[in-house]
Amino acid sequence: MNQLICTKCKATYSLNEPRWKCDCGSVLDIEFEAVFDLAKIGKRKPTMWRYREAIPIQDDANIVSFDEGFTPLTKVNFNGKSVLMKQDQLFSTGSFKDRGASVLISKVKELGIKEVVEDSSGNAGSAISAYGAKAGIDCHIFVPEDTAAGKVAQIQLYGAELNRVPGSREDTAKAVLQAAEKVYYASHSWNPFFFQGTKTFAFEVCEQLGWKSPDTIILPVGNGTLLLGAYIGFSELLQAEIIAKIPKIIAVQSENCAPLYRAFRENLAEIPMINKKETLAEGIAVAEPVRGNQIVDAVKQSKGNFIVVSDSEIKKALIEICRKGYYIEPTAAATIAEIRKYLPQTKATEVIVSVFTGHGLKTTEKMLKLLK
Ligand SMILES: Cc1ncc(COP(=O)(O)O)c(C=O)c1O
Numbered sequence: 001m002n003q004l005i006c007t008k009c010k011a012t013y014s015l016n017e018p019r020w021k022c023d024c025g026s027v028l029d030i031e032f033e034a035v036f037d038l039a040k041i042g043k044r045k046p047t048m049w050r051y052r053e054a055i056p057i058q059d060d061a062n063i064v065s066f067d068e069g070f071t072p073l074t075k076v077n078f079n080g081k082s083v084l085m086k087q088d089q090l091f092s093t094g095s096f097k098d099r100g101a102s103v104l105i106s107k108v109k110e111l112g113i114k115e116v117v118e119d120s121s122g123n124a125g126s127a128i129s130a131y132g133a134k135a136g137i138d139c140h141i142f143v144p145e146d147t148a149a150g151k152v153a154q155i156q157l158y159g160a161e162l163n164r165v166p167g168s169r170e171d172t173a174k175a176v177l178q179a180a181e182k183v184y185y186a187s188h189s190w191n192p193f194f195f196q197g198t199k200t201f202a203f204e205v206c207e208q209l210g211w212k213s214p215d216t217i218i219l220p221v222g223n224g225t226l227l228l229g230a231y232i233g234f235s236e237l238l239q240a241e242i243i244a245k246i247p248k249i250i251a252v253q254s255e256n257c258a259p260l261y262r263a264f265r266e267n268l269a270e271i272p273m274i275n276k277k278e279t280l281a282e283g284i285a286v287a288e289p290v291r292g293n294q295i296v297d298a299v300k301q302s303k304g305n306f307i308v309v310s311d312s313e314i315k316k317a318l319i320e321i322c323r324k325g326y327y328i329e330p331t332a333a334a335t336i337a338e339i340r341k342y343l344p345q346t347k348a349t350e351v352i353v354s355v356f357t358g359h360g361l362k363t364t365e366k367m368l369k370l371l372k
């Protein structure tokens, strides 16, 4: 049965209803049977839409796409050990968020909705704005007032209305919820269609490995859109008996904002309120992730782990990866800092996949500071 289902009370709704949360107030998931015809997939264009029958958009005419996806999986050497890096900084808007935005805005178009609101630390807002521009959908994007200039410029040049909210990322999330009472909420954290796009990360990785899953994936986590998407994707491939296991998920948070790390380490039933401090990794500085419990469960199910990294480790990792020729933003470098921490415990045979989540050109002011 293809439907929306509440993660808490299990109420179900049609996929054709313009809704992004349950009447009980909880987040929704999508129940959908993903179909994979490997021969067909192999003959299609190298984009994330090659997995067409695994993506719950009904009519091809509604697909909003820049031919995104199938990003390179490139071997990078760290102190003699190699990690396969998915180059998701190469997406059209410069971050992996295009995966989610492509499917979510396609669904928005399918629902006949002409106007959306979204809140973001900048990258999801940029992605929603770009796909909104392509689809002719008006976007109102809410960001914290200290959002990186590159992301703010992108959002406005794509033609979206920008709302800068004073205070923290959490204040921005509160401001958008008010706006979402009147206008459809194209939220990367709440809206389950976004995760139907980020799940293609897992499909691409497995296809690029000859339809095998890696042993381990190392991912950054704030709201968990990539982590949960990847988990959904690997689970669907396992269900379809295409792969034999779900990889172990190693999740990174910033030491200055690590509610999920704490919930995992202290085995807490609820995500704790934390005293958040500033961090270089603006994209993962999420103190109150709405899908927090789901994220912790996914990491547990995969027999994975959470690791935290400090700003000085992120800075060192960013300089190290730039020196290898990869120009990524500080949030994406948190993952590199995590790789450096994780690798000493691994065997040479462990197949490890990770990701460059965002392009360095988005955060020029922070990059210039590294030179000082
Ligand atoms: C570059 C970058 N990496 C990682 C993340 C974390 O993604 P998520 O909040 O979906 O876990 C973000 C989120 O904005 C980001 O912009």
Ligand SMILES: [Zn+2]
Binding pocket: 006, 007, 008, 009, 010, 011, 022, 023, 024, 025, 026
């Ligand atoms: Zn419910």
